[in-house]
Amino acid sequence: MRLVIDERRCKGCNLCTMVCPYRIFKPGTKPNARGIVVPELDRPERCANCRLQALYGRTLCGMCQMICPDQAIRWEEEKPGEATKVAIEF
Amino acid sequence: MTYADWLREDRLPHIYCAGCGNGTVINCTLNALDRMGWKKEETIFVSGIGCSSRAPGYIVTDSLHTTHGRALAFATGIKMANPALHVVVFTGDGDLAAIGGNHFIHACRRNIDLTVVCMNNQIYGMTGGQGSPTTPRGALSTTTPYGSQEPAFDLCELASAAGANFVSRWTSYHVKELTRAVHTGFETPGFSFIEALVQCPTNYGRRNKFRNVMDQIEYFKTHGILLQKVKRLREEGKPIPDDAIVLGDFVQRNRAAMGVRR
Ligand SMILES: Cc1ncc(C[n+]2csc(CCOP(=O)(O)OP(=O)(O)O)c2C)c(N)n1
Ligand code: SF4
Ligand code: SF4
Ligand code: SF4
Ligand SMILES: [Mg+2]
Numbered sequence: 001m002r003l004v005i006d007e008r009r010c011k012g013c014n015l016c017t018m019v020c021p022y023r024i025f026k027p028g029t030k031p032n033a034r035g036i037v038v039p040e041l042d043r044p045e046r047c048a049n050c051r052l053q054a055l056y057g058r059t060l061c062g063m064c065q066m067i068c069p070d071q072a073i074r075w076e077e078e079k080p081g082e083a084t085k086v087a088i089e090f
Numbered sequence: 091m092t093y094a095d096w097l098r099e100d101r102l103p104h105i106y107c108a109g110c111g112n113g114t115v116i117n118c119t120l121n122a123l124d125r126m127g128w129k130k131e132e133t134i135f136v137s138g139i140g141c142s143s144r145a146p147g148y149i150v151t152d153s154l155h156t157t158h159g160r161a162l163a164f165a166t167g168i169k170m171a172n173p174a175l176h177v178v179v180f181t182g183d184g185d186l187a188a189i190g191g192n193h194f195i196h197a198c199r200r201n202i203d204l205t206v207v208c209m210n211n212q213i214y215g216m217t218g219g220q221g222s223p224t225t226p227r228g229a230l231s232t233t234t235p236y237g238s239q240e241p242a243f244d245l246c247e248l249a250s251a252a253g254a255n256f257v258s259r260w261t262s263y264h265v266k267e268l269t270r271a272v273h274t275g276f277e278t279p280g281f282s283f284i285e286a287l288v289q290c291p292t293n294y295g296r297r298n299k300f301r302n303v304m305d306q307i308e309y310f311k312t313h314g315i316l317l318q319k320v321k322r323l324r325e326e327g328k329p330i331p332d333d334a335i336v337l338g339d340f341v342q343r344n345r346a347a348m349g350v351r352r
Contacts, residue, residue, distance in 0.1 A: 009102055013109030013291075013303045059092075066121065066265040069113025070103055074094070 001053050001075040002084075003044040009072035012036045016073060019063040022046045022089060045085045049075060093120035096130075101148050106141060109303030111262035111288025112209050116145050118265055118286070119178070119207055122272035126176075133176045136165040138190060140182035141216045141290075142209035159190030162197040165204050169349040173203070176276070183210040183224040187243050191223070198252035198281050201347040205275040205282045208245060211290035219293030226333075230297040245285050246340045255280030255347060257340040261287040261310040264337065271339065280347030287335060310335065 003024070005016075016025040017039055024044050028037040044050065048061040053075065059065070065073040078084050097120065106112050123133065135146035139158035146153035156164045161179050169177045186194050186208050197204065213231055214220040221231040221238050224245065228237040249257045256278040258271035268286055275282030289295055289306040300306040315330070317338030323330050 011103070011108035015109060015114075015303060015307060018304055018307060063265065066117050066269070067114050067262070068117070069106065069110055069262075070108075071094070071097060071113065071117065072103075 001050045002078055003041060003047050003050055004074060004076055005038055005041070006072045006074065007032055007034070007036070007038055009070045010036060010038045010068075011070050011072075012038055013069060014039060015067050015069065016064040019067050020047075021061070021063075022048075025064065043087055045087045046089050051086065051088070091124055093117060093124050096120040096123060096149055096151070098148050098150050104148050105144065107290075107292045109289065109291045110141070110215075111211065111286070111290070112142050112145060114262040114265060115142075115180075115207060115209050115268070115286045115288060116148065118269040119180075119272050120149070121269045122276060123178075125273055126276050128176050132174065133178065134168060135178050135180060136161050136168065137180040138182070138185035139216070140185045140214070142180055142182035142211070142288075143185055145180040145209075159185055159188070160193065161185065162190060162193040162204070162206070165206075166197060166200075166202050166349075169202055169204060173349050173351045177204050178276075179204055179206040181206060181208050182215070183208065183212060183245070184214045184222045187223040187245060187248075195248070195252040198249050198254040198283070201253055201255055201280040201345050203279055203281070203347055203349040203351075205272065206284070207272060207275075208283070208285045209288045210245065210285050211288045211294055212242075213290055213294040215290045215293050219290075219297065229294075231294070246283070246336075249281075249283040250341045253281070253345055254283045254341065255345055256282040256342050258283070259285040259287070259335075259337055259340065261314060261335065261337070262289060263307050263310040264314065267337070274339070274342070278342070279350045280345060 025039040133151045135153040137143035138161035212224045220233045223243045225238045246259045260268040291303045313335050314337045315334040
């Protein structure tokens, strides 16, 4: 699973940067085409849900998605054959 | 299914300001709804007028966006006409407790089988930031430029006293607890009232020393205090901070209810 921010929905409130236990979300620096400063992702492969959702068959943690007022955070399935990176942080 | 399947994707992004807590409450409510396994056709959202009351427009089920303060009157009508429907009400503090105050106490008294989620931003958000019955003492708004001098309503105490079967308060920071509370509300027959304190960065936050959205979330995080702890402090005769936000389930009981499907 891969963590993505939907740039068409994000309004740049930075609430996601407050809740992630791994501090994957970092306040962005440059405005995008819509003039919104979208947060940047720091090694998103560390996300608990990216690593374990398939194993447990349900959303794990999910704090960022729950608090995001703009429904802009989701996880995408990798395409078949796409290289995946795994990082585990304790 | 997940909560995203209940959203009207074509209507997003919604009109709420950046960082508005209403969006978080929609997430929590839809997550709780998803756990219930209800069908879209048998679930209906009702609201009054206000920023908070626009929420049903982003949800795939049938919905009624009614007149200011009257969401509960319309919801009562739906439920009494067809008790098989699951009726969920989104409302604001102004909608519920100011213009709609009488509908609120009588819906609690009748204990009608509804789940009411109040997005309490302690202000009239939509109309530009006038004070509401839940604006805390001392808070600035366009109608209280020197700080509100009136005591505020405690909506949960009000609902408890008026007879609701389930009453709970959380904030837009406490997403897991809020989801659980809405879920319990759905499961409880009779009137379930869930108050979600939310940030309104545009009309409340920026006038009240919350310069950015995160400041108010931090405030919810640091000032929230569990009801159990409040009770314990009271028993021990210790003081409870004035600015504490009391969180938790206020009531869970089984009074006779109306509109419950037999
Ligand atoms: C009968 C009537 N009176 C007044 C208004 C103007 N009005 C629209 S929204 C609103 C207040 C909304 O406050 P609240 O319910 O707290 O919702 P919020 O926007 O804060 O979410 C008012 C007074 C109206 N639309 N209809
Ligand atoms: S699901 Fe949890 S761990 Fe993964 S990015 Fe979101 S907050 Fe971080
Ligand atoms: S919480 Fe959502 S809207 Fe806010 S910055 Fe993060 S992704 Fe964007
Ligand atoms: S005015 Fe306040 S309540 Fe209304 S959308 Fe903006 S932040 Fe939300
Ligand atoms: Mg309000």
